[in-house]
Amino acid sequence: MTVSYQIEPGGALRGRIRVPGDKSISHRSVMLASIAQGVSRITGFLEGEDAIATMNVFRALGVRIDGPENGRVLVHGAGLRGLRAPGRVLDCGNSGTAMRLLAGLLAAQGFDSELTGDETLRRRPMKRVADPLTAMGARIETSDGGLPPLRIRAAGQLRAIRYAMPVASAQVKSALLLAGLYAAGETCVAESAPTRDHTERMLRAFGYPVESKGGTVCLQGGGTLTATDIEVPADISSAAFFMVGATIAAGSEVTLEHVGLNPTRAGVIEILRLMGADLQVLNERVAGGEPVADIRVRSARLRGVEIPARLVPLAIDEFPVLFVAAAYADGETVVTGAQELRVKESDRIEVMADGLSRLGIAASPTLDGMRIRGGPCRGGEIQSHADHRVAMAFSMAALRASGPITVRDCANVATSFPGFVDLARSAGLRIRHG
Ligand code: S3P
Numbered sequence: 397m398t399v400s401y402q403i404e405p406g407g408a409l410r411g412r413i414r415v416p417g418d419k420s421i422s423h424r425s426v427m428l429a430s431i432a433q434g435v436s437r438i439t440g441f442l443e444g445e446d447a448i449a450t451m452n453v454f455r456a457l458g459v460r461i462d463g464p465e466n467g468r469v470l471v472h473g474a475g476l477r478g479l480r481a482p483g484r485v486l487d488c489g490n491s492g493t494a495m496r497l498l499a500g501l502l503a504a505q506g507f508d509s510e511l512t513g514d515e516t517l518r519r520r521p522m523k524r525v526a527d528p529l530t531a532m533g534a535r536i537e538t539s540d541g542g543l544p545p546l547r548i549r550a551a552g553q554l555r556a557i558r559y560a561m562p563v564a565s566a567q568v569k570s571a572l573l574l575a576g577l578y579a580a581g582e583t584c585v586a587e588s589a590p591t592r593d594h595t596e597r598m599l600r601a602f603g604y605p606v607e608s609k610g611g612t613v614c615l616q617g618g619g620t621l622t623a624t625d626i627e628v629p630a631d632i633s634s635a636a637f638f639m640v641g642a643t644i645a646a647g648s649e650v651t652l653e654h655v656g657l658n659p660t661r662a663g664v665i666e667i668l669r670l671m672g673a674d675l676q677v678l679n680e681r682v683a684g685g686e687p688v689a690d691i692r693v694r695s696a697r698l699r700g701v702e703i704p705a706r707l708v709p710l711a712i713d714e715f716p717v718l719f720v721a722a723a724y725a726d727g728e729t730v731v732t733g734a735q736e737l738r739v740k741e742s743d744r745i746e747v748m749a750d751g752l753s754r755l756g757i758a759a760s761p762t763l764d765g766m767r768i769r770g771g772p773c774r775g776g777e778i779q780s781h782a783d784h785r786v787a788m789a790f791s792m793a794a795l796r797a798s799g800p801i802t803v804r805d806c807a808n809v810a811t812s813f814p815g816f817v818d819l820a821r822s823a824g825l826r827i828r829h830g
Contacts, residue, residue, distance in 0.1 A: 402830025434623030500571030503534035504578035556581030629656030663710025700727035775799025
């Protein structure tokens, strides 16, 4: 299905907005609840295609799951040893998180399985999980070049591993921790830079001991997860579009409600503040083991900055919209150390540089980032390359462009942000399906 957005220039964003539930946490809530003992209640679940794909995989693995209904899901946990052979190929849709985390979990089961996905996902690298899982004793076949589908054979008892990740990836870390639940001994994963720690936090919420120290996470295999209730906060990655939109559009003021502010995800706030954004964090609290807060954003003039490398993994999914912020900043913004952007739902360095150039912005891609000189932005037609975050980032760019922007290939916005067009329009973006 082809979906395009048509966005008229100008306008401002105003009001109180609650964006949908966190995608990373929603995936993990279904995964861990499925292998826990007892019934877990999830609220605030993201009813987007990615998280639904994960839910359907667990149904195929024999887990009873009721919902989602208004973000509420009931998972009747099957226990660590209760998953059943699926009897069909498991479809992860567009979701790298689903495929990589499931690879870890399925590698430890006593039955064969096969994981596939859509055209985009079938171009994404899987050796990063297949290699260390193989070192644990798993039997995983990828297609040529380490790409999906993944064929996973029934394993005997896995061996624990100590693994230093060559790329800072929460998906790889989580896959190994999930496999480690079934392994003999202590599995430890060391990361070169901090990555999102939702898996560790949620395992603890399910009563499973996990030790995190000096950039290494360890757990012992053979324990038990006990059902619990999980409250999923609003996704900071979805909130980021409104943070940037309200910053660049004069006369804006929005309050983003109940946003997950896990420090391993909050890099976007620090980066936007460095650029001069007016972001206030209000009403900080803890919900479901994760820090949450409301974020008030008022329009502000931005300046170009060199983005500190340490913030890159903490804002990795927000770069499409941060590049849009840079396009409207005074001076030059330089991003380095972000080569991972090349293997996301699209090559976000090339695709964003190409789109910004079409709008008249001087954007030069580099191997591991981009240089962007802020300036006047015209309208134009943008190819999102089926990347949800690219589509939403360019939609926000229209708030200060001199002409209308058309964004092509937007169907995948439904993977992470169902209802984006209606919510953005109600806040003041002049967007419609076109
Ligand atoms: C995710 C980890 C990140 C992120 C992705 C979600 C997760 O990927 O980009 O959108 O939920 O663990 P990497 O692990 O590849 O960095």
